[in-house]
Amino acid sequence: MASVDRTLVADLPMFAGLAPEQVDRMLQEAQSVRYPKGTNVFQQDGEAHSFFILLHGHLRVFKLTPDGQQVVVRFVSPGEVFGVAMAIGRTTYPATATAVVDSIALVWPSAAWPRLVATHPALAVNTLQTVGSRLQDAHTRVVEMSTEQVERRIAHAVLRLVRQSGRKVEAGVEIDFPITRQDIAEMTGATLHTVSRVLSAWESQGLVEGGRQRIVIRQPHKLFLLAEGLPD
Amino acid sequence: MASVDRTLVADLPMFAGLAPEQVDRMLQEAQSVRYPKGTNVFQQDGEAHSFFILLHGHLRVFKLTPDGQQVVVRFVSPGEVFGVAMAIGRTTYPATATAVVDSIALVWPSAAWPRLVATHPALAVNTLQTVGSRLQDAHTRVVEMSTEQVERRIAHAVLRLVRQSGRKVEAGVEIDFPITRQDIAEMTGATLHTVSRVLSAWESQGLVEGGRQRIVIRQPHKLFLLAEGLPD
DNA sequence: CCGTCTGTTTGCCGTGGCGCAACCAAGTGC
DNA sequence: GCACTTGGTTGCGCCACGGCAAACAGACGG
Incomplete structure (x- = not known):
């Protein structure tokens, strides 16, 4: 497993409030995985085995309705955390994430999440802010679609x-x-x-x-x- | 300030993982406030001075668009946390909350939030789950409105x-x-x-x-x- | 008990945007 | 270089909803 240089990711909001050594230790637990264009990083209703930070590329996250229509939830850009299903209390992913270009992500096993937040409480706080701002985006979208x-x-x-x-x-x-x-x-x-x-x-x-x-x-x-x- | 019986609220998801004494201590910092029907608990764009747990009644949370249209974000029922703007990194409320019937809420000063999560990391975890499930609701709504x-x-x-x-x-x-x-x-x-x-x-x-x-x-x-x- | 206010119902008409269909253009694979 | 696929454009007809307007009914205050 290639280890990832801390300087690439230490400044991300996800790691705010963590000491450099702590970031290092977290990175050692992550794998860096390539997702060629067109491949799925995770699938709607699939078991939420991992969570991610995108290092390179772009992902399209979408939901599939029972009758086969797709609704794009968002596009993921480098530096963003995604697939945090486990953190918000789910056991499956609520949507599918597909690489729209060749992409690379850091991958942690979801099983490690409880231990990681216990060791680094700032993680929960940071994730809360991330999820919170996504909630606001979603509400903005609802307002726009309504009016x-x-x-x-x-x-x-x-x-x-x-x-x-x-x-x-x-x-x-x-x-x-x-x-x-x-x-x-x-x-x-x-x-x-x-x-x-x-x-x-x-x-x-x-x-x-x-x-x-x-x-x-x-x-x-x-x-x-x-x-x-x-x-x- | 009337102190609130722990047994009324200790089972709420918000307090999961906290010891009874910890819940007691948090409750001692809260005020119990009455909101008569029709009054606002907080206002869109107003300073996010407090966060809340609804004890009794029902609230209507809505956003006002620049041209005066209202969009209902949700209705709050007893037992639910609301007004957690500060926790998700905002300094103002993103919407207005109005009592649709006479209501009572526990009120904490937002300023206490950082200290509370530092002392009780479970709070951040629980709030993350709450906000996460609201995010899913919002996405469900987007999908419905789209399709x-x-x-x-x-x-x-x-x-x-x-x-x-x-x-x-x-x-x-x-x-x-x-x-x-x-x-x-x-x-x-x-x-x-x-x-x-x-x-x-x-x-x-x-x-x-x-x-x-x-x-x-x-x-x-x-x-x-x-x-x-x-x-x- | 009556006037007023707020919430609800219903008819009619106009239209934004969807569905369908046909065609076009730029990549892509062989 | 040619067939094929994928994405884009555009015209036409239709219909689900919104907008407008008018009337109504239960609740509330004086």
Whole structure:
């Protein structure tokens, strides 16, 4: 097992309040695992054997409904903790996580969680903050889905992706992993068709420019105004 | 300050893993406060000075959008922890909590939280589980809003209310606090009018019976089938 | 007991966005 | 280089809901 350099991860919010030696000791218990593009890191309803920190790549976390529809819960970026099912009192994963590009994650056995939090109480506190902010995100999403129409929901979703994974390019800001219109649809409760129409409209206004699994935001501020429903 | 009998609250999930004396000591730091019907326990964007356990009554927690629309986040029932903004790393409350009936809550100053979790690590673990299950609820709601049409969403909302606060009466199961069609609308992302129409339709099928701020479910199983989209 | 207020019901109409279908374009594998 | 697959675009018709409007009924205060 290749040991992971502490300096890569010691600054993550997950490890706040832990002494460097403590972080080292935790890292020694973790494995670093590769997940090639398209593979599942864990599966909905599968036994929650592990929890993770993403080191490299991007994951798509989604729920599958009984009738086969997918709903994207979130995208995971490097540095984020995920798969903490055990910590929140579950024995199975509530969703599936798939690598959208080749990815690498640190993996701990869930069984180690109780001992780890007992030894490092800060872990529970840090995880509580992480889960708490996800709860707020989820509530924000509920509010948006309750009160906004599709175009604004899509705008909000795109802006969130920009904040989380925006990369500056010549033309503006690009979302730095492959994402389809279908993905955006599954994030916003819209259909592929509607998302496509909206993005096309934005493109013709010079707001964004698109491509296959690619979105570049040319005028983030304009998009923000649109998301907030303000006149521009 | 009236001291609260430990036996009333010691079994709550929040205090799991704490010794009786520890619970006693925590209770000594809490105040028991009355909130008459219609008053706010805390306000959205207000400073998160306290966290709470509801002893008696029912609260309606909602978010207000910039344009004045309300979205109900949840209803709080006796025994539940709420207002844990500080624990999840916020300095202000993300929503408003209003007493829908005369209510009583235990109140701790948020400032005491860091010391309390340091002394009783189990608190962080228990809160993590609570927040975690709320996160799952929120995700369930997102999935429902993304994939189901109104009638099924309303059915799911009503069934959740039944599970949380159902009281057996002669005619069936009644939701044991006053709730309006508008409330249901704000829980499901529908309008008052649509909710009213749906409930009327159910009533004419003998599924439920309604009244002013009152819903009695006469055939919970039928409603469940409807919620799951199964033929009956 | 009456006026008022708040919650509810119901009809009618308009429409946002979904479903379907056809077509197109860019990768990808052989 | 060509077939095939995957993702994207766009037109058309429809319908589930929302918006508006009007009327109603139980609760509450004076």
